[in-house]
Amino acid sequence: MKHVIVGAGPAGVVAAEHLRKYDPQSEVLLLSGEPEPPYSRMAIPYYLIDQIEEKGTHLRKQQDHFRNSGIEVKTSAWVESVDAQGRRLNLKGGEQIGYDRLLLATGSRPVIPPIPGMDRDGVHTCWTLQDARGIVERAKPGAHVVLIGAGFIGCIILESLALRKTELTVVEQQNRMVPRMMDDTAGGLIKRWCESKGVSVHTSTKVEAVEAGNGEHPLSVKLDHGAHVPADLVIVAVGVQSNTEFLDGTGVKTVQGVLVDRHLQSSVRGIYAAGDVAQGLDFSTGEFSVHAVQPTAADHGRIAASNMAGRTQEFRGSVNMNVLDTLGLISSSFGLWMGVEGGDSVELHEPERFRYLNLQFQDDLLVGASALGLTEHVGVIRGLIQSKVRLRGWKQKLMDDPTRLMEAYLARTQAIGHNAPVLA
Amino acid sequence: MLKALKLEPEKCTGCLQCEMACSYENTGAFNPAKSRIKVFTFHEEGRFAPYTCTQCDEAWCMHSCPVEAIVVDMATGAKNVLEDVCVGCKVCTIACPFGTVNYEADSGKVIKCDLCGGDPWCAKACPTGAITYVDANETGMERMRAWAQQAPDTAPPRTNPPREKPINVYLSGQGGV
Numbered sequence: 001m002k003h004v005i006v007g008a009g010p011a012g013v014v015a016a017e018h019l020r021k022y023d024p025q026s027e028v029l030l031l032s033g034e035p036e037p038p039y040s041r042m043a044i045p046y047y048l049i050d051q052i053e054e055k056g057t058h059l060r061k062q063q064d065h066f067r068n069s070g071i072e073v074k075t076s077a078w079v080e081s082v083d084a085q086g087r088r089l090n091l092k093g094g095e096q097i098g099y100d101r102l103l104l105a106t107g108s109r110p111v112i113p114p115i116p117g118m119d120r121d122g123v124h125t126c127w128t129l130q131d132a133r134g135i136v137e138r139a140k141p142g143a144h145v146v147l148i149g150a151g152f153i154g155c156i157i158l159e160s161l162a163l164r165k166t167e168l169t170v171v172e173q174q175n176r177m178v179p180r181m182m183d184d185t186a187g188g189l190i191k192r193w194c195e196s197k198g199v200s201v202h203t204s205t206k207v208e209a210v211e212a213g214n215g216e217h218p219l220s221v222k223l224d225h226g227a228h229v230p231a232d233l234v235i236v237a238v239g240v241q242s243n244t245e246f247l248d249g250t251g252v253k254t255v256q257g258v259l260v261d262r263h264l265q266s267s268v269r270g271i272y273a274a275g276d277v278a279q280g281l282d283f284s285t286g287e288f289s290v291h292a293v294q295p296t297a298a299d300h301g302r303i304a305a306s307n308m309a310g311r312t313q314e315f316r317g318s319v320n321m322n323v324l325d326t327l328g329l330i331s332s333s334f335g336l337w338m339g340v341e342g343g344d345s346v347e348l349h350e351p352e353r354f355r356y357l358n359l360q361f362q363d364d365l366l367v368g369a370s371a372l373g374l375t376e377h378v379g380v381i382r383g384l385i386q387s388k389v390r391l392r393g394w395k396q397k398l399m400d401d402p403t404r405l406m407e408a409y410l411a412r413t414q415a416i417g418h419n420a421p422v423l424a
Numbered sequence: 425m426l427k428a429l430k431l432e433p434e435k436c437t438g439c440l441q442c443e444m445a446c447s448y449e450n451t452g453a454f455n456p457a458k459s460r461i462k463v464f465t466f467h468e469e470g471r472f473a474p475y476t477c478t479q480c481d482e483a484w485c486m487h488s489c490p491v492e493a494i495v496v497d498m499a500t501g502a503k504n505v506l507e508d509v510c511v512g513c514k515v516c517t518i519a520c521p522f523g524t525v526n527y528e529a530d531s532g533k534v535i536k537c538d539l540c541g542g543d544p545w546c547a548k549a550c551p552t553g554a555i556t557y558v559d560a561n562e563t564g565m566e567r568m569r570a571w572a573q574q575a576p577d578t579a580p581p582r583t584n585p586p587r588e589k590p591i592n593v594y595l596s597g598q599g600g601v
C-alpha cells in the first residue's frame with residue numbers, strides 16, 4: 001500500500017506519522033510544494049519577533065526524524081493536477097507519482113482582495129516562511145507598516161509587527177476587530193487596548209488602493225474616508241481560501257474546501273482530505289465547514305490516517321476555537337459564541353479591567369463562549385461544549401457567576417483521577 | 425507499571441498543602457497561584473476538589489502544539505512542557521478539554537503538571553490521602569477516555585438529544601449537585 005500525502009503542514013505531518021504507526025508495512029510519501037522542510041505556519045509570528053530561529057518553525061526538530069521513521073519527504077514537489085482514475089499525481093516539472101491512497105493536506109492561502117496596487121513591491125502576505133523572510137527585511141524598527149485586515153490571523157501578525165517596534169496602522173472594513181471571533185463589546189475592548197499600546201486602528205474602513213508614496217515612504221495607502229497613510233510595508237490578511245484548484249477534473253467535490261465525510265474521505269474513494277483544505281463536520285452546527293486552525297488540522301490528520309490505514313474511525317466534528325494574544329490582552333472563543341436561537345446567555349463585562357466573559361447556552365448545555373483576559377482553565381470550555389455535559393443546577397450557578405466554569409465541570413463529571421499510559 | 429495521581433475529593437479538606445508543595449517544587453516559592461494542581465471549592469456544600477492534569481492518552485495539548493514543546497516522559501507517561509521550546513502561543517490551553525494547561529503571563533509560557541518526574545510533591549504533602557500516587561490501574565476509575573466516548577457520535581448536537589454521562593457523578597454522596 002502506498003500512501004501519498006500532498007502538503008507538509010501540521011495536517012500532513014501528523015497524518016504521515018500516524019500512518020506509519022497504524023500501517024507499518026506501507027510506503028508513506030509526504031510532498032511539499034515549498035522548498036522548506038515540513039514546518040508550522042503558526043510558529044511564524046514567533047520567528048518574526050526573533051523568539052525562535054527559522055528552524056524553530058520546522059515540524060520535527062530531530063535530525064533525520066522522517067527518515068528514521070520511514071517517511072519519505074519530498075520538497076519543492078508542487079502538484080499541478082491529479083489523475084484520479086489512474087491514481088497518479090502530475091508534478092510541476094513533469095514528474096508523475098502513483099498512489100494507492102491519497103491525502104490532500106494542501107492547506108489554504110491568503111486571499112488577495114481586488115484592490116488596485118496589490119502587486120506593488122512592498123505589499124506582502126504573511127503566510128509562508130518565504131513571506132516571513134521578506135517581512136523581517138522590511139519591518140524594521142520605526143518602519144511604517146499598514147496591516148489590511150484585523151481578523152484572527154491579522155491580529156496575530158499585529159502583535160509581531162508591534163513588537164518589532166514598527167509604526168503600525170491596522171485597517172479593518174468591518175465594525176470591529178476579530179469580527180468572526182468576538183462580539184462588538186469584546187472587539188471594542190481589543191481595539192481600545194491596541195490603541196493604548198500605540199497601534200493606530202481604523203475599523204469600518206476600507207482600503208481603496210495602495211499607491212506609490214512620495215518622498216520618504218515608497219507606498220501610500222488610500223483609505224475610503226480620504227486619508228492617505230504612508231507605508232514602507234503593507235501586509236494583507238483579509239482571509240484565506242482552501243487550495244483546491246489542482247483538483248479540477250478529478251470529481252472530488254469542493255465547496256469552500258474539499259467536502260469530506262466522517263471518515264475524512266472525499267467524494268472520490270481513496271482520496272482523503274485534512275486540515276485547512278478540508279471542509280469537515282462542524283461539531284456545533286452539524287454542517288460542514290472549513291475550520292482553518294491548528295487543532296483541527298491535527299485532529300483531521302490523525303483521523304484521516306486511521307481511516308486510510310483501514311482502522312475505521314469516525315470524526316465527531318471540530319469545535320471552532322481560537323486563542324489570541326494582542327499585546328498582552330488574551331482573548332479566546334469557542335463554538336457557537338454568538339449564541340443560538342432560543343438559547344440564553346450570561347455576560348460578565350468589566351471594561352476598566354479589560355475583562356469579558358460571555359457564555360451561550362442551549363437548554364442546560366454550554367454551546368459557546370468568548371472571553372477576554374481569561375487564561376486559567378480556559379480549555380474546560382471546550383470540555384463542557386464537546387462532552388455535552390448537562391449542567392442542570394449548575395447552569396443557574398454559572399448565570400450568577402460565569403467564571404465558575406471549572407467547578408461546573410467538576411461537579412457535573414468525574415474527569416479526574418487517572419493517568420494515561422505512554423502513547424503507544 | 426505506570427503510576428497515576430489518584431484524586432479523591434471526598435477526602436479533601438481544602439488545606440491547600442498540595443498547592444503549596446507544588447508551587448514550591450516548581451518555582452522555589454510558596455505561591456498557590458503558580459501551582460499546577462488546584463483545589464476547587466464548593467462553598468454551598470462545604471466540599472473541595474483537587475484537580476490537575478490526568479496525563480491523558482489523547483494528549484490534545486501535545487498534538488496541537490506547533491513547535492513540539494510538549495513531550496511524553498517515557499518513564500512516567502507525563503506530558504511535559506519544554507520551557508525553552510514553548511513560544512507561549514496558548515493553543516494547548518484551549519485544546520485541552522480538561523482545562524489543565526494554563527498560560528502564565530510572567531514567563532510567557534504554559535505550565536502543567538509533570539508528575540514531578542515520578543515523585544509528585546502534591547501527593548507527599550497531602551495530609552488526608554486525598555491525593556495519592558498509585559499504580560495507574562488501581563485508581564479504580566474509568567479511564568479518562570470515558571470523557572471522549574460520551575459525546576454522541578452519530579448526529580450533530582442540535583438534532584440529537586443530549587445524553588446523560590454513563591459515569592459516576594463527581595461528588596459522590598452529594599447527588600452531584
Ligand SMILES: Cc1cc2nc3c(=O)[nH]c(=O)nc-3n(C[C@H](O)[C@H](O)[C@H](O)COP(=O)(O)OP(=O)(O)OC[C@H]3O[C@@H](n4cnc5c(N)ncnc54)[C@H](O)[C@@H]3O)c2cc1C
Pocket residue numbers: 006007008009010011012031032033034040041042043044045077078079080105106107108126127128153156157243246274275276277292293294295297323513515
Ligand atoms: C502567521 C500565521 C499565524 C497563525 N496562527 C495560528 C494560531 O495561533 N492558532 C491556530 O490555530 N492557527 C493559526 N494559524 C493557522 C494554522 O497555521 C493553519 O490552520 C495550519 O497551518 C493548517 O495546517 P495544514 O496542514 O492544513 O495546512 P498548511 O500548514 O497550510 O500546509 C499546507 C502544505 O501544503 C503544501 N501545498 C499546498 N498546495 C500544494 C500543491 N499543489 N502541491 C504540493 N504541495 C502543496 C504547502 O506547501 C504546505 O506544505 C496561523 C497561520 C499563519 C499563517
